[in-house]
Amino acid sequence: MMEIVRIYELEKMSSEDRERIMKRAESESASIENDVRMILENVKKNGDNALFDYMNRFNKVNINSENVRVTKEEIKEAYERAGKELIDTMRLLAKNVRKFHELQKPKDWMSEISPGLIAGQVMIPIDTVGCYSPGGRGWFPTTMLMNIIPAKVAGVRRVIVCTPPMEDGSINPGSIVAADIAGADEIYKLSGAQSIAAMAYGTESIPRVNKITGPGGIWVVTAKKLVKNVVGIDVEAGPGECGILADETANPDFVAADIITQAEHGNDSSGLLVTPSMELAKKVQKKAGILASRLPKWRKEFVENSLAKYGAIVVTKTLDEAIDFINDYSAEHLEIMTENPLQIMKRIKNAGAIYLGPYAPTSAGCYCSGPNHVLPTGPMGKLRGGLNTEDFIKKVTFEYPTKEGLGALKDAMLVLSDYEQFYAHGNAIRIRFEE
Numbered sequence: 001m002m003e004i005v006r007i008y009e010l011e012k013m014s015s016e017d018r019e020r021i022m023k024r025a026e027s028e029s030a031s032i033e034n035d036v037r038m039i040l041e042n043v044k045k046n047g048d049n050a051l052f053d054y055m056n057r058f059n060k061v062n063i064n065s066e067n068v069r070v071t072k073e074e075i076k077e078a079y080e081r082a083g084k085e086l087i088d089t090m091r092l093l094a095k096n097v098r099k100f101h102e103l104q105k106p107k108d109w110m111s112e113i114s115p116g117l118i119a120g121q122v123m124i125p126i127d128t129v130g131c132y133s134p135g136g137r138g139w140f141p142t143t144m145l146m147n148i149i150p151a152k153v154a155g156v157r158r159v160i161v162c163t164p165p166m167e168d169g170s171i172n173p174g175s176i177v178a179a180d181i182a183g184a185d186e187i188y189k190l191s192g193a194q195s196i197a198a199m200a201y202g203t204e205s206i207p208r209v210n211k212i213t214g215p216g217g218i219w220v221v222t223a224k225k226l227v228k229n230v231v232g233i234d235v236e237a238g239p240g241e242c243g244i245l246a247d248e249t250a251n252p253d254f255v256a257a258d259i260i261t262q263a264e265h266g267n268d269s270s271g272l273l274v275t276p277s278m279e280l281a282k283k284v285q286k287k288a289g290i291l292a293s294r295l296p297k298w299r300k301e302f303v304e305n306s307l308a309k310y311g312a313i314v315v316t317k318t319l320d321e322a323i324d325f326i327n328d329y330s331a332e333h334l335e336i337m338t339e340n341p342l343q344i345m346k347r348i349k350n351a352g353a354i355y356l357g358p359y360a361p362t363s364a365g366c367y368c369s370g371p372n373h374v375l376p377t378g379p380m381g382k383l384r385g386g387l388n389t390e391d392f393i394k395k396v397t398f399e400y401p402t403k404e405g406l407g408a409l410k411d412a413m414l415v416l417s418d419y420e421q422f423y424a425h426g427n428a429i430r431i432r433f434e435e
Contacts, residue, residue: 116405
């Protein structure tokens with residue numbers, strides 16, 4: 001059986017191998033940045049003409065202003081084609097996702113900061129959001145739910161969705177149903193960097209949005225990075241990543257099954273096991289090859305290619321070393337399969353989402369558990385966690401002092417305004433106390 005993922009001993013690992021594993025698909029993003037920039041500028045300048053030309057060239061479908069938006073009739077047909085079992089399942093997931101994200105919703109508050117000065121914070125939802133849901137290498141109705149439901153829970157007025165069409169120009173019925181269940185206001189048949197450009201700049205057919213969310217391949221991720229000074233973006237969720245921290249108590253079959261879950265997303269994904277147990281490492285390596293061989297040919301090829309480039313089993317001397325390595329890696333999905341995962345979790349500093357124990361595969365988070373599976377990839381896990389309700393809310397502060405409240409702070413304010421030489425600021429305070 002072919003070894004689809006290589007074992008490295010940390011103390012013998014080359015700096016080149018470590019850097020490749022740590023960076024994963026980030027290097028591929030840099031190589032296409034100029035091409036993506038050209039697409040963005042073309043759509044910005046030429047609107048629909050450029051947008052639909054790219055759809056024809058890249059997706060080989062005739063998308064135009066007449067058929068780019070999914071109609072009510074297409075939504076109705078999608079429900080008929082999806083079938084009751086899938087629809088019921090998506091409604092179950094939607095219920096869990098909605099419940100979880102309702103709990104995340106922040107509340108308005110105010111307090112008397114000092115005598116006569118009330119201040120606080122109000123939560124104002126973003127007005128218009130664009131959600132991207134990938135396709136092409138598969139269809140992801142669950143991503144529709146994970147993007148749209150938090151936005152609607154937050155109170156976003158208008159949520160539009162862009163997702164790739166199939167070869168016949170239609171949208172996968174499961175994706176349409178999921179978007180509708182989640183509460184999408186509009187669904188568009190668009191893909192790739194050109195769809196990000198359309199939402200960021202607006203075209204004749206596509207509205208300009210305030211923020212763009214959703215995962216995608218390197219073309220989508222790179223496009224989002226390049227428009228983030230024009231429009232808000234979310235977690236820069238790129239190619240799938242699964243990091244596993246395990247000790248000798250872990251079940252090697254479970255670990256092997258999980259290390260290939262994100263790798264099957266595509267050739268630019270990754271899977272990583274870090275463990276102080278060489279015995280576990282060898283068993284996982286062998287079993288992963290067996291499990292991958294049972295996948296459909298195209299998924300098997302994704303696993304083999306992505307693990308060859310960005311996958312690894314890293315064996316450390318101690319569990320402490322393993323924790324340090326996994327923190328440096330900053331995995332999109334981090335599984336902890338150790339004797340006491342709750343204790344180990346307290347030492348985790350960087351991860352998009354954490355899955356604890358032998359019965360928490362990333363698959364659970366991808367489907368029905370409730371927490372969001374739109375997660376930061378690459379180095380972004382060192383800065384934030386996954387997509388959440390607060391991503392769709394502006395926290396706006398207010399203050400409401402009485403004359404007495406302002407007067408109590410007047411002298412201190414004037415000292416500071418004079419020191420900073422902002423004399424108009426000081427005058428705006430003084431004038432309120434002139435007789």
